[in-house]
Amino acid sequence: MHKDQLWEEANAFLRMYYQELHLSSDQLANRLAVIKQQIAATGIYEHTYEELSYGAKVAWRNSNRCIGRLFWNRLEVIDARDVQTSQDVFHYLYEHIKNAGNKGKIKPLITIFPPERPYRQQPVKIWNHQLLRYAGYETENGIIGDPASLEFTKECKRLGWQGEGTPHDLLPLVIQVNNEPPQWWKLPKDIVIEVNIRHPETDIFAGRLVKWYGVPIISDMRLEIGGINYIAAPFNGWYMGTEIGARNLADKDRYNLLPIVAKQLGLNTEHASTLWKDTSLVELNRAVLESFKRAGVSIVDHHTAAKQFQVFEETEQKQGREVTGKWSWLIPPLSPAATHVFHKPYNNTTKKPNYFYQPPYWK
Ligand code: ARG
Numbered sequence: 001m002h003k004d005q006l007w008e009e010a011n012a013f014l015r016m017y018y019q020e021l022h023l024s025s026d027q028l029a030n031r032l033a034v035i036k037q038q039i040a041a042t043g044i045y046e047h048t049y050e051e052l053s054y055g056a057k058v059a060w061r062n063s064n065r066c067i068g069r070l071f072w073n074r075l076e077v078i079d080a081r082d083v084q085t086s087q088d089v090f091h092y093l094y095e096h097i098k099n100a101g102n103k104g105k106i107k108p109l110i111t112i113f114p115p116e117r118p119y120r121q122q123p124v125k126i127w128n129h130q131l132l133r134y135a136g137y138e139t140e141n142g143i144i145g146d147p148a149s150l151e152f153t154k155e156c157k158r159l160g161w162q163g164e165g166t167p168h169d170l171l172p173l174v175i176q177v178n179n180e181p182p183q184w185w186k187l188p189k190d191i192v193i194e195v196n197i198r199h200p201e202t203d204i205f206a207g208r209l210v211k212w213y214g215v216p217i218i219s220d221m222r223l224e225i226g227g228i229n230y231i232a233a234p235f236n237g238w239y240m241g242t243e244i245g246a247r248n249l250a251d252k253d254r255y256n257l258l259p260i261v262a263k264q265l266g267l268n269t270e271h272a273s274t275l276w277k278d279t280s281l282v283e284l285n286r287a288v289l290e291s292f293k294r295a296g297v298s299i300v301d302h303h304t305a306a307k308q309f310q311v312f313e314e315t316e317q318k319q320g321r322e323v324t325g326k327w328s329w330l331i332p333p334l335s336p337a338a339t340h341v342f343h344k345p346y347n348n349t350t351k352k353p354n355y356f357y358q359p360p361y362w363k
C-alpha cells in the first residue's frame with residue numbers, strides 16, 4: 001500500500017476508534033502524529049494492543065456475510081505479532097484450538113500474527129482454509145472424505161503428509177515462515193473436539209459413523225485494520241447448525257448424505273414432489289443440533305441465530321450505525337422465509353476494518 005493511502009486508512013480507523021471509545025481529541029492528535037512519523041520513516045506503523053483488539057472486533061461487526069455478529073464485542077484477541085519460527089506459530093495455533101474449544105463452551109477467538117510489511121518477506125502464512133478440516137481423497141470407489149478438500153489434501157501429500165484414508169482424517173496444519181518451504185504439523189487428537197452425529201429416533205446413516213468437528217476456525221482470510229494487512233489471523237465463532245446439516249453433510253458436492261437419510265426414513269425418492277429432500281434435511285439438521293447439545297458443544301439453530309441478529313440490528317441502530325449485510329449469505333439455507341432476515345433488504349457495502357478473501361498460497 002502506498003504511504004499516502006496507508007496514512008488515509010490509518011486516519012479513518014483511528015478517528016473511528018477514538019470516537020467510539022470516547023477518547024479525547026488531544027489524545028487522537030498525539031497518536032496520529034506518532035503514526036504519521038512511523039509511516040514516513042518505515043512505510044508502516046504499529047497498532048497498540050487496544051487498537052488491534054478493537055479493530056479485529058469491528059472487522060467482525062462489519063462482516064456482511066455473518067449472521068452471528070451480535071457477539072462482536074466479545075471476541076477474544078490474542079496478539080501473536082512476536083512469533084519467529086514455524087514452531088512458535090504451531091504453538092499459538094495449538095493454544096487457539098484448545099482455548100476456543102474450551103471443553104465445549106466455545107469462545108469466539110482470533111490469533112493475530114505479524115502483518116504484511118513493505119519490501120520484506122512475509123513472516124507467517126497459514127495454508128489451511130480452516131485449522132480443522134477433513135481431508136478428501138479420490139479413490140477407485142469414488143471420493144472418500146470431504147470433496148471440498150481434494151486439492152489441498154493432494155498438496156499436503158506432496159509435502160509428505162499421509163492420511164489414514166478415513167472420511168474424517170484431520171488435515172495437518174501447514175505453516176510457512178519467511179517464504180521458506182512450508183512445514184506441516186499433525187494435530188494432536190486431544191485438543192480437537194469432534195461430535196458424532198446421531199438422530200434421536202432413527203438410524204438415519206444406516207450404521208455409518210458421521211461426525212463433524214466442533215469449532216470452525218477460518219484461517220485463510222486477511223484482516224485489514226487501518227491500512228495494515230494481517231494476512232494470518234485465524235478466527236472462530238461457534239457453528240450454526242445449518243452450516244453442517246444443510247451444507248457440509250448435505251450438499252451434493254460435499255458429504256451428500258440426503259439420499260441415504262431419505263432411504264433410512266423410508267421416504268419415496270422416486271418423485272421430487274414427495275419432498276424427500278426437505279424431510280431429510282430437517283431430520284439431518286435435528287440430528288446435528290441434538291448431537292452437539294448432547295455432547296455439550298456450543299451450537300446455535302438458525303431461528304435463534306436470526307433472532308440474535310435482529311437484536312444486533314437494533315443495538316447497532318441505537319448506536320447510530322447502519323448494519324450492512326449480504327442477503328444471500330445471511331439467510332439460512334433451511335426455511336429462510338421463516339426468519340425476519342428473508343423479508344428485509346440489506347445494503348452490501350463493505351466497511352473497514354474487515355476480513356477479506358485472499359488467494360490460497362498453495363495454488
Ligand atoms: N461454513 C463454514 C463451515 O461449515 C464455517 C464458516 C464460519 N462459521 C461460523 N459459524 N463462524 O465450516
